[in-house]
Amino acid sequence: xxxxxxxxxxxxxxxxxxxxxxxxxxxxxxxxxxxxxxxxxxxxxxxxxxxxxxxxxxxxxxxxxxxxxxxxxxxxxxxxxxxxxxxxxxxxxxxxxxxxxxxxxxxxxxxxxxxxxxxxxxxxxxxxxxxxxxxxxxxxxxxxxxxxxxxxxxxxxxxxxxxxxxxxxxxxxxxxxxxxxxxxxxxxxxxxxxxxxxxxxxxxxxxxxxxxxxxxxxxxxxxxxxxxxxxxxxxxxxxxxxxxxxxxxxxxxxxxxxxxxxxxxxxxxxxxxxxxxxxxxxxxxxxxxxxxxxxxxxxxxxxxxxxxxxxxxxxxxxxxxxxxxxxxxxxxxxxxxxxxxxxxxxxxxxxxxxxxxxxxxxxxxxxxxxxxxxxxxxxxxxxxxxxxxxxxxxxxxxxxxxxxxxxxxxxxxxx
Amino acid sequence: xxxxxxxxxxxxxxxxxxxxxxxxxxxxxxxxxxxxxxxxxxxxxxxxxxxxxxxxxxxxxxxxxxxxxxxxxxxxxxxxxxxxxxxxxxxxxxxxxxxxxxxxxxxxxxxxxxxxxxxxxxxxxxxxxxxxxxxxxxxxxxxxxxxxxxxxxxxxxxxxxxxxxxxxxxxxxxxxxxxxxxxxxxxxxxxxxxxxxxxxxxxxxxxxxxxxxxxxxxxxxxxxxxxxxxxxxxxxxxxxxxxxxxxxxxxxxxxxxxxxxxxxxxxxxxxxxxxxxxxxxxxxxxxxxxxxxxxxxxxxxxxxxxxxxxxxxxxxxxxxxxxxxxxxxxxxxxxxxxxxxxxxxxxxxxxxxxxxxxxxxxxxxxxxxxxxxxxxxxxxxxxxxxxxxxxxxxxxxxxxxxxxxxxxxxxxxxx
Ligand SMILES: NC(=O)NCCC(=O)O
Ligand SMILES: NC(=O)NCCC(=O)O
Numbered sequence: 001x002x003x004x005x006x007x008x009x010x011x012x013x014x015x016x017x018x019x020x021x022x023x024x025x026x027x028x029x030x031x032x033x034x035x036x037x038x039x040x041x042x043x044x045x046x047x048x049x050x051x052x053x054x055x056x057x058x059x060x061x062x063x064x065x066x067x068x069x070x071x072x073x074x075x076x077x078x079x080x081x082x083x084x085x086x087x088x089x090x091x092x093x094x095x096x097x098x099x100x101x102x103x104x105x106x107x108x109x110x111x112x113x114x115x116x117x118x119x120x121x122x123x124x125x126x127x128x129x130x131x132x133x134x135x136x137x138x139x140x141x142x143x144x145x146x147x148x149x150x151x152x153x154x155x156x157x158x159x160x161x162x163x164x165x166x167x168x169x170x171x172x173x174x175x176x177x178x179x180x181x182x183x184x185x186x187x188x189x190x191x192x193x194x195x196x197x198x199x200x201x202x203x204x205x206x207x208x209x210x211x212x213x214x215x216x217x218x219x220x221x222x223x224x225x226x227x228x229x230x231x232x233x234x235x236x237x238x239x240x241x242x243x244x245x246x247x248x249x250x251x252x253x254x255x256x257x258x259x260x261x262x263x264x265x266x267x268x269x270x271x272x273x274x275x276x277x278x279x280x281x282x283x284x285x286x287x288x289x290x291x292x293x294x295x296x297x298x299x300x301x302x303x304x305x306x307x308x309x310x311x312x313x314x315x316x317x318x319x320x321x322x323x324x325x326x327x328x329x330x331x332x333x334x335x336x337x338x339x340x341x342x343x344x345x346x347x348x349x350x351x352x353x354x355x356x357x358x359x360x361x362x363x364x365x366x367x368x369x370x371x372x373x374x375x376x377x378x379x380x381x382x383x384x385x386x387x388x389x390x391x392x393x394x395x396x397x398x399x400x401x402x403x404x405x406x407x408x409x410x411x412x413x414x415x
Numbered sequence: 416x417x418x419x420x421x422x423x424x425x426x427x428x429x430x431x432x433x434x435x436x437x438x439x440x441x442x443x444x445x446x447x448x449x450x451x452x453x454x455x456x457x458x459x460x461x462x463x464x465x466x467x468x469x470x471x472x473x474x475x476x477x478x479x480x481x482x483x484x485x486x487x488x489x490x491x492x493x494x495x496x497x498x499x500x501x502x503x504x505x506x507x508x509x510x511x512x513x514x515x516x517x518x519x520x521x522x523x524x525x526x527x528x529x530x531x532x533x534x535x536x537x538x539x540x541x542x543x544x545x546x547x548x549x550x551x552x553x554x555x556x557x558x559x560x561x562x563x564x565x566x567x568x569x570x571x572x573x574x575x576x577x578x579x580x581x582x583x584x585x586x587x588x589x590x591x592x593x594x595x596x597x598x599x600x601x602x603x604x605x606x607x608x609x610x611x612x613x614x615x616x617x618x619x620x621x622x623x624x625x626x627x628x629x630x631x632x633x634x635x636x637x638x639x640x641x642x643x644x645x646x647x648x649x650x651x652x653x654x655x656x657x658x659x660x661x662x663x664x665x666x667x668x669x670x671x672x673x674x675x676x677x678x679x680x681x682x683x684x685x686x687x688x689x690x691x692x693x694x695x696x697x698x699x700x701x702x703x704x705x706x707x708x709x710x711x712x713x714x715x716x717x718x719x720x721x722x723x724x725x726x727x728x729x730x731x732x733x734x735x736x737x738x739x740x741x742x743x744x745x746x747x748x749x750x751x752x753x754x755x756x757x758x759x760x761x762x763x764x765x766x767x768x769x770x771x772x773x774x775x776x777x778x779x780x781x782x783x784x785x786x787x788x789x790x791x792x793x794x795x796x797x798x799x800x801x802x803x804x805x806x807x808x809x810x811x812x813x814x815x816x817x818x819x820x821x822x823x824x825x826x827x828x829x830x
Contacts, residue, residue: 024638024688024697024698088689088691088693088694089689089690089691089694090641090689090691090694090697130691130693131692131693132691132692132693132694135692137693194646195643195645195646195647196643196646196647196648197648197651213645215645217692217693223439225800225803225805226505226802226803226804226805227800227801227802227803228610228611228774228775228800228801228802228803229679229681229683229704229706229802230610230628230630230679230704230706230774230775230776231609231610231611231773231774231775231799231801232610232611232679232774232800232801233611233612233679234670234671234679236612236798239681241663241682241683241685242663242664242667242682244660244663245659245660245661245663245664245682246660246664248656248657248659248660249657249660249661249664252657255649256649264644264645264647264648264649266644266654266692266693266694266695267656267657267660267687267696268644268656268687268689268690268691268692268693268694268695268696269687269690269691269692270656270685270686270687270690271685271686271687271690272682272683272684272685272686273439274503274504274505274683275504275683275684275685275686276503276504276505276545276547276683276684276802277546277547277550277632277681277683277684277702277704277741278503278545278546278547278552278632278681278683278704278775278802279503279504279505279547279681279683279802279803280681280683280802281682281683282439282505282803283439287692289644289645289692289693291644291645326692358646359643359645359646359647360643360645360646360693361645383651384646385640385642385643385647386642386643386646386647387641387642387643387644387691387693387694387695388640388641388642388643388694388697389641390640390641
């Protein structure tokens with residue numbers, strides 16, 4: 001078993017990089033968006049820890065960081081343990097970091113015990129998993145898995161128009177290595193906090209993840225007409241802000257209708273232009289996040305939304321609505337054999353466990369396209385809240401999940 | 416009659432200061448928010464024009480600019496011609512500037528003809544009439560009229576936390592003169608573009624303004640909880656963005672109900688925090704603009720909104736809503752005698768005219784508290800659209816309205 005305290009100290013030390021005081025909650029959170037200076041500092045810290053642990057570090061052209069540990073069979077495809085260290089704007093210390101630092105902790109433990117696995121191990125930290133800066137989540141792993149071309153990733157822009165490619169070069173993490181994994185890993189394993197309430201509410205130790213739901217992100221831009229808020233008769237307005245509000249409401253109606261299975265819908269981003277008190281908004285930008293464990297339901301929800309936007313445009317005088325796809329993934333089922341191994345190892349460790357479908361997207365769903373993959377979940381406190389400075393787990397919960405990750409990894413690495 | 420071409424040239428020259436290319440419309444607009452560098456440059460231009468026209472320029476402690484022209488009775492209370500030169504973020508060339516530069520054009524014409532009026536004339540440009548930067552409209556004239564204390568104005572902050580007082584000092588327009596008008600003007604006259612469709616649709620030359628409707632501005636902040644958009648069950652959310660959308664929708668329902676007379680309601684400003692695609696918004700900031708020509712209806716609308724927000728807070732789990740008043744004025748009726756003079760002069764000039772209640776707020780409504788006041792409206796093109804780069808008037812429409820302003824002014828100045 002791993003050293004839970006050492007793991008915890010590493011988590012807390014990494015969380016200092018990009019730490020901020022959250023005004024609303026009074027808590028200390030983490031803000032380490034991909035390819036910012038804070039992310040660069042976090043990456044340098046990770047690389048130095050990897051090197052201290054004897055790993056051979058390689059950075060690829062999309063900024064993914066790989067730490068390699070030799071096995072007794074040198075050319076065997078490695079078992080990869082991965083996740084990410086970039087964060088959203090209001091994050092805690094665990095999302096992504098637990099998986100990467102958990103992998104590092106496994107290596108440290110193996111080093112102490114003088115254990116060499118048959119297959120090589122590879123610890124991976126993928127770029128821009130969150131997708132909040134450049135608009136596409138799981139970006140680094142999607143490029144490594146060949147789903148998204150490197151050039152497409154390079155061309156993505158942030159809110160200031162800076163490209164992923166330029167920012168990666170700026171922070172010095174446009175590595176010399178090709179993005180393709182050659183050989184493909186033998187297997188991919190990832191530990192992540194659950195980010196949902198199931199383990200917490202049922203008091204279960206760990207989760208074995210069956211798969212991930214589909215994700216559909218799109219940007220909607222509503223164009224109306226700027227006009228004077230006091231002097232413009234209501235019936236003459238083309239109010240982009242009001243239309244945006246209708247769209248936000250309508251999405252919730254779609255969820256509540258039950259017509260689209262277990263649809264979740266969120267508008268996390270909404271801006272009005274010009275944004276002045278006495279100007280009817282000329283334009284509204286929304287980013288819509290749809291989730292669905294069922295692909296057929298997701299497609300129907302997307303089609304319904306598109307038709308709704310068309311109708312809205314027609315009913316409102318002088319209004320124009322455009323949409324742009326940002327990210328789209330289908331539901332992914334993790335490898336059945338690997339899930340069984342994780343369950344077996346959880347039982348061997350005496351951990352209570354349950355099978356969980358992930359609500360969030362993860363790098364594992366991208367790696368599942370190139371090799372068998374599986375994930376384990378650590379329990380989060382406070383109903384597993386995440387993407388919030390309230391995100392929290394305990395030393396024990398983290399250690400339990402990383403012990404399960406270690407056992408699963410070792411089992412696969414000795415196959 | 417004034418020189419309409421010279422007036423037009425001054426309008427176009429001032430519009431170069433703070434000019435911007437509007438992406439959405441492809442038009443050239445004006446963005447000269449109060450106490451920005453562009454506003455400072457506009458102010459300097461105005462002061463130089465006033466001095467060239469022989470006016471004695473005085474700047475008061477709130478940044479109002481007054482240009483004084485002596486009369487034959489030196490100590491008589493002056494007739495004041497005023498408006499503003501600050502703009503909203505998506506403005507045209509006319510809002511405010513027509514009134515100030517129209518006053519200047521009257522002075523230039525009197526100079527050419529060698530005419531001295533009995534009473535002195537005063538051309539006024541008031542600070543932050545738009546209210547979009549520091550949150551309170553008609554701020555300079557409200558301070559001059561004694562409704563808002565100078566210290567209160569100084570303490571107002573913009574979106575970056577900069578205070579009105581500091582910014583006024585920074586641009587060098589915190590003048591040495593007291594804000595109180597001593598003596599009070601004999602009368603106040605203002606010309607403005609209509610900013611509404613009535614003159615345009617009926618093809619009428621000019622408007623004589625009967626008064627202004629009430630204005631109620633408040634900031635609403637909705638506090639929810641940041642959470643993961645994919646992993647958080649719908650029923651566990653406290654989504655500040657969704658609640659903000661409900662509020663925007665509800666305001667329109669209030670307007671459509673007819674229960675609050677001729678209420679207009681606009682949410683021109685709405686921001687979500689942290690504003691990331693996959694985070695349920697933790698907080699939403701809205702600025703609500705209510706207008707009503709009837710004070711009783713306005714009060715009922717405000718009370719209803721307050722109760723609605725209370726209820727909303729109670730029905731939603733973990734939600735908190737705060738409100739803060741930004742600006743509030745009651746409807747103002749302009750002086751009956753001055754309206755009659757304006758109507759008489761319009762007829763003497765052979766202009767078609769109609770009486771109009773102003774939809775927008777104006778400095779004249781503040782000055783009406785210290786002296787008889789009246790306004791005339793110039794016709795705007797394209798349904799009188801304003802607070803938009805599409806705002807437009809013609810050389811002829813502007814000249815007609817300024818001729819009426821001149822005749823009204825001269826009539827009063829010789830009383
Ligand atoms: N685990 C996680 O927060 N991933 C970010 C991508 C998503 O929005 O689900
Ligand atoms: N005339 C004008 O645009 N005034 C600004 C104040 C308001 O919002 O009515």
